[in-house]
Amino acid sequence: MWRAAMRAPRNGFSSVADIDEFVAVLDQYQSGEMDADTFRGFRLTRGVYGQRQPDVQMIRVKVVGGLLTSEQLLALADVSTDQSRGFGHITTRQAIQFHFIKLDDCEALQRRLGEAGLTTREACGNTVRNVTADPLSGIVADEAFDVLPYAEWCQHHLLRDPRFGKLPRKFKIAFSGNEQDRAQAAINDLGFVARIVDGQQGFRVLVGGGLSTSPANAYVLHDFIPTSEMPVVAEAVTQIFDRIGNRANRARARLKYAIKKLGFEAFKVEYESVLAEIKALHPEALVMPPTSRETDQLPERAHIEAQSPLGSFDVWQEHNVLAQKHPGFKAVVVRLLLGDLTAAQFRGLASLCATYTDGTLRTTNDQNVVLPWVEARLLPNVHRALTDLGIGRSHARTLVDLTSCPGADSCNLAYTGSRELGRELVQILEANESRSSVRAALNGDIKISGCPNSCGQHHVAAIGFHGGIRRVGERVLPLYELHLGGKLDHEGARFGRRIGKVPARLAGEALLGLVGLYEAERNANESVADFFWRVDEALVKAIVDPLNDVADDAPDLMFQDLGTEDVFGVHRGDGECAS
Structure with a gap:
């Protein structure tokens, strides 16, 4: 109920x-x-x-x-x-x-x-998965309003509901704080994008987005609903998916396929009918308390003396510190390598939160963390502490701050070691940070998946890689297919162009060639994503195709995946994300 x-x-x-x-x-x-x-x-x-x-x-x-x-x-x-x-x-x-x-x-x-109040319930399987939200909710000036309380409420409402514990497939929900869609609502089954219309807080509602092997941009179900209608809309869409999702063919069971088969207009008719039923049963409106935290609501803490900044502080502050809408406070983006945190780093962040923030942090969908509510004068202290923990890296939210799925390290579906490629590309970019082409391309992003299923979100990256193979004589070559020009913004999701393949061992060389092409051929103020969406495909192929010309007498190294000296072979199994 x-x-x-x-x-x-x-x-x-x-x-x-x-x-x-x-x-x-x-x-x-x-x-x-x-x-x-x-x-x-x-x-x-x-x-x-x-x-x-x-x-x-x-x-x-x-x-x-x-x-x-x-x-x-x-x-x-x-x-x-x-x-x-x-x-x-x-x-x-x-x-x-x-x-x-x-x-x-x-x-x-x-x-x-x-x-500690954490659960693994319905984090996998054919359920309503983790409800995500803009990691900057409640702290930045460009948001319509704080969406985090709505995400929390939505998860509480749907969690453990027996009706939604055996859906046709997984069901993903996201809440974005503004039209820039930092929570990636456009690639979720159900997305809520915060808006204010005629002074009223509400949401644009998106349905049917997703990635995997057949990426789909979400449809606009409502251009605007008041916030009070969010619960019934969420329940109606989830109920419809339970009814019309394909239970016979699990490869075509996500909501995006059900909408495509039914047709969006027919889907809306079905949706309006279910929505009316739910509203008739539950006419009471959602009432939320005020959600914007003010400075007088922060926990009291003893006065802390500011420390002198490290030599690397200025560069770190340029890339990793965001202005809050609250005077005197900043949000700090902690750049993680491949999204990993050691036990010591978890503990160190716990101490930092207790000392310098409101007692919390936020994980992000690009595999970093955000420390909110840091006093501006104490930024040098936080930088020192992060550096001591080994996570004081600068250049968050730039080309070097890449995203990767777990890949063949642990996933049954992966062809290649996407994490190893991630490490390789970070090392190459950092070793070449003085190159003008690398500096020019810092506005881009890199996302890597070990197979076509896009858990690393390669479809929406300026430069995306997904793992694959090619047989060369009797041997198997590990490689990556390139997806170029993808992004997410106020216009929705744009999926990158598939242009070329490169052997895993030469992916770093391909990346340097691509950023060199960007530097040479870009228009004024053109981003990496927009450049690779526009550029002549032949110019890209001139860089990557020669790298893919690998003969069966090539050195053994070419037939080894990154991070290993073993001869490459395909070792895939049944992925339980399809179970």
Whole structure:
């Protein structure tokens, strides 16, 4: 039933009953009372996901709207140390993943997370996944209003609803704070973009977006609804997906395919009918308390003396510090390498949040974190602390701040080691940072996926890579296909042009060639994304095609993936994202 709304406590997503049930079902499976397929379906709805290696799991933790408290960061640190391999990983949907978890360790992991209000419930499987939000919600001047409370409310409302625990496929929801769409609503099944019309707060509603092998830009379902209608709209769209989603062909089961098959106009007719039913049953409107935090609502803290800045402070401040709409405060973007945080870094960030922010941070969909509410005069202190933790890198939100999926390190579907390519490209860009072409291209972004499924979001990058293979005689060449000119903005999603392929070992050389082409041929004030959307394909192919001319007598190195000396082979299995 639809629940009348209050703003839920930010630590209120966990459930002891969930964990007890998981333990009971795990006992049934391990005793032979439950078969593997039945158990797999259950554990996926509890965020426990298979990986390439046998007898270990990936566990995904929901981080609703990207918000984490210092207490939750300490819990994540404990899990990193006690059950995982010493670090966690931020996903492109603001969640946290831990790999190489033994099934017998899942109970202890879930109980530690539950103590901090975190849950793995419905983080995987055919469910409503982690509800995401603009990571700058409530702190920047360009937003229409703070959308984070609405994302939190939406997750609370749909979480554990038995009607939505066995959907045709996964269902993703995002809340953006303005038309620039920092939460990527245009590539979600359901997106809410904050707007103010005639003085009233509300949302543009988008449906049917998504990436994978067939990217789709979302349709506009409503140009504007008042915020009070968000719950019924969210429920109506989710109900319709449950009814019309393709349960026979899972490869075509996402909402975007259902809308395409039915036709958008017919979908809207169905939607309006369901919406009217829900409104008739639940006429009460959503009432939200004021959502904008003011300076007098910040926790009290002792006076802190400002420290002298490090020599690298100015460059870091230029790229990593954002103005807040609150005078005297800044937001700090912490640039992470491949979205990873060690246990020590989780703990260090917990201490930083307790000392310098409002007690929270936000994870981002480009695999970084944001520290809000930092006093401007204390920025040197924060930079020093981050540097001591090994995460004081500058150039956040630039070309060198790339995004990658887990790739063949752990994923059954991956062809290539996308994380290894990410490390390689960062090293190459940093080694060539003095080149004018690299400096010119800093406005671009790079996103990498280990297969065509786009978990690394290569479709919407200025420069995107997705892993693949080519047979050369009797050998298999690991390679990357290029997607150029993609982006997300107020006009929606633009999916990059597929232009050329390059061997994995030569992807860095291709990247330097591409940024050189950009420097030489760009128009004034033209971004990397817009340049590669416009440029003659022949100019790109002149750079990448010669690199792909690999004969069967090429050196053995060409037939090794990055990060390994083993002869490359295809080792793919069944991906449980399709289970």
